[in-house]
Amino acid sequence: MYQIIKQILKTGIKTETPPQPDEALRVEVRNLQEQILRHVGSALAIRCVDAGSCNGCELEIQALNNAYYNIGGLGIHFVASPRHADMLLVTGPVSRHMEIALKRTYDATPEPKLVVAVGDCGCNGGLFGESYASSGKISNVIPVDVAVPGCPPTPTAILQGILTAVTGGLKARAI
């Protein structure tokens, strides 16, 4: 244990500065009150939904939890149930089997809620598009606020997308 503590103290804090929001990623502008957005933005709870993705985006999302990207340091945390969530982070081209599940997850989330679609599959169907097996982009199934393109997008890009969703056109808050 002594070795571990020594290593921890030697390494120090490794978190990098978070990115600024980018309004270009926004899909639809929703009239969420500024007040509510301020509350949600300062303490965001995210629920990840894998709607048929290849898990490439999941790995990048998982990287958000490490010491470098450190999404926890911004007051954002991942939760176990959509009831506890303010934002759904959806990946994948929504396979037909996950369509109902995704809709029910969206319904289960209390208002005010935001949706961020991650990856090319989520933004425009990606490699799979609309077919007998997948619904295409996520906004075909549930309303999406911000779409983050990339296959897979870097953790920085995903973080940028999340922050864009919560700042909602306001000036980026000082972090």
Next chain:
Amino acid sequence: MNSQSIAWTLAAAQTLLFILAAPLLAGWVKRVKCHLQNRAAPAVWQPYRDLAKLIKKNLVLAENASWLFRAVPYIVFGATLLAAAAVPLIAVHLPTSAIADVIVLVGFFALARFFTALAALDIGTAFGGMGASREMTVAALAEPAMLMAVFTLAMTAHSTNLSVATETVLQAGLVLRPSFLFALLALLMVAVAECGRIPVDNPATHLELTMLHEAMILEYNGRHLALIEWAAQIKLMIYAVLIIDFFFPWGIASEFSASALSVGVLAVTAKLMLLAMLLVVWETVLAKMRLFRVPQFLGFAFLLALLGMLTNVVLETGG
């Protein structure tokens, strides 16, 4: 009469301070944990933002949620608040300590847990059933250890009243009692189990099969979830303050003067910060146990408490 009203006002202020400071303790725990993981921590007052946001959210209820489901968060918060009122935080001799002694405190936690388990069963999903079942089992196993540790302490202090017990230890000075050492270890293990920390439960897990406490509240949201989360934070602080009061009470105010009270506040803050750091190191170093190892963990806690009681009977009580 005047001193009575001062005492009651102070007691109310202490209770308010207790429940308002609990999220701060949770924030401090998170901060230390993040630093131990080489990452930047959110602000220490982040839990307040979490609670404020939850209160502002709209409420979603399941179709078959009964009145019990809606009432439980208030019952849980009420019971936890009462427990917080009874524990001396910055001063002893406050009248609220006479409302409940340490056994009643255990009763308050049992009340909160009973109703949380019922709320979990109310929805009719398997998550709730599993969480309720596991939580009640672990709680049942933790009770004998807790009571045996309390016994050992009460046998030395000749009282179960928290104020009186704290004062007895305070006035005895720096005495090394082997029974207290055993009781401290047992109480630390029981506190970990009751507050749902690693290695008994992982408060940050997403896997329902590994959840104990979290599984019971998967259906809660909005202001209900805020009350329940807050109650959980208060419970952690209560156990921490309980351990501080029984084993390291020096610095707590014995009189109601401004200087004594400020010393009390500083002392308890410093001790809570240290205890939180100890908890974080413990949680970082250990991994969560599988459920059926928890009886062994708690059985060991009971054994330690039993040893403490036996040491008290054999060594410390002179006939």
Next chain:
Amino acid sequence: MNTANGLPLLLAYAAIVCTLLSGAVSLFAVRRHPGFLHFGSFLFLFLAGAASIAAGGWALLAHLTLTDQLAFGLPWLKWHLRLDPLSGFFLVLLGTLVTAASLYGPSYTREYTHGKAPQPLPPLGVFTATFVLGMQMLLLADDALVFMIFWEIMSLSGYFLVAYQHQHAANRHAAFLYLLLAHVGALVILLSFGVLAAFGGGLTFDQMRATHLAPLWATLAFLFAFLGFGTKAGMVPLHVWLPDAHPVAPSHISALMSGAMLKMGIYGIVRVSYDLIGEVRWEWGLLVLVIGTASALLGVLYALMQHDLKRLLAYHSIENIGIILMGLGMSMIFLGTGHKILGTLGLVAALYHTLNHALFKGLLFLGAGAVLYRTHERDLERMGGLIHRMPVTAFMFLVGSVAISALPPFNGFVSEWLTFQTALQAPALENGVLRTMIPISAALLALTGALAAACFVKAFGIAFLGKPRSRRVAHAREVPIGMQGGMALLAVLCLLLGVFPTSVIMAMAPITQLLVQDSLPSAAAQGWLWLTPISPQVASYSAPLVLIAIVVVFGLGFLLLKRGAVPARRCYPWDCGFGRLTSRMEYTSTAFTQPIRRVFGAVWKVDEAVETTAGAGPIPRVTGIRHHLHVQDWSWLKVYQPIGRLVLAAARRIGFIQTGNIHTYLKYSLATLLLLLWIVSL
């Protein structure tokens, strides 16, 4: 007997007359006139209950001891009757339950006239009356003859009540087992009275009180009394009749049996040890404590494994009797070692728990009966969601569950708190072994309390919460107002006894004055708001403030948080998004207790098997999986079956004297005659 002072005793007689009338009236309640039972018999029973409460309460609160002699019985031995604070306390207990049962009964017994399996009503009314009569008279008994006569009347009436629905073989078997153990117990009690009467020179209790017994004989008398009364009370290992008998009786009778009849056992132990024998010894207390702890722990562990609601409640009765015995045991230990105040505390804790258990167990059995009445289900695995269909019953059952789980601010918590406080005074003893054993038994009591809470989360949660697991339960309706009233009475009392413990303890002071010539003055020293059994420095509890605080938090929470909030949106439960959640996917009662079954596995005999049916062919496809679970009581296999085998083997051995040959029998007669002539000539 002065009429003015003897009014409580007259009220007691009135109660007895009302009971007799209730039995007489129900003789007319044939098929075409069920109203005689519903409105006649139960009305008189209500009056009997009210009169019992009045008589007992008066004697208790006014600290009266009244005696009387009735000219029944043997020519040289009249019936001696006595109403003192102890009898008064138990009369109040009995009266409360009888009143609640009489409010509940008229609607409940409709099942026997309008239901699918009609039963004749006169036997029910008559035997209920004799059952209550037996209990009332044995509480008033002041000599062994009256006591035993009415003890037997109570036991026999109980048999007929348990066997009321005799069409099912299981019910007959349960009734037989009940009768067998009741008689074994009665025999042992008779032996105890025999010892006391032999040294007292007579059968009256006054003579027994006046005698000072040698330690050996006192211990013998105590042991017989403890075993005999303990069989009726249901302590381990003499408890096996309880889980079979209580579920099959009609529900208001189960409430009476579990609430009142078991307490007659406790009354007997207290009366014989504290009153008739007088000086209790600490060794007896140790035995009572050990058996009490074992009963409490085993009772609750067996209760956890039950999924028949009434059987679960019956096992909980065993657990609570164990807790009462723990209190009594500690009281005896403290009294026997000269600590009178602490002994009084233990006695108060035990008697308080007796009253509390009667109330909340009565409430729970009435609730289970209400569910049975509407759904004809006793199995937890087929219930669910009743909180929506039967809201009042659910609320009453919740009150009972919270009370029995010993949670503040209800009554179960107060008596358990008092028991813990008694145990915490163990350092006052000199004996190191006792100072170790009492904390260990207190820790086991804590375990019992926590397991009881787990069991009632299971019972209430599976029965009333979630989704209905069978069709009949899905279509249940609320019970009639009478049944609701009976339950409400007990629920309100549960709350009142939890919120005003100081008043109750002050009311119980005459009992302890009578038995140990001491009371707890410090209990109310700080006023009615604070309960300080020993001193405010040692421990204090303010139940009214707790209740007020919870109500205030509720109010504040609603005001502060709900203000300006959008109404809640209803949605389907969070089920991982796949919908189609059925009641089969809920937790069952067996599933809920599976972790406990694994942790405490050695306590039961568990036969668990998973049976897989697979199709034939090169790759067997599983078509069905069945899980079999059978949890049994070890005492059957380890205690009763060996005893049964021994008795049968002995009978077979002795049976060889039955040759069937008349010549041999004539030889036996001749030999006996000669033997007797020889003895007479000595």
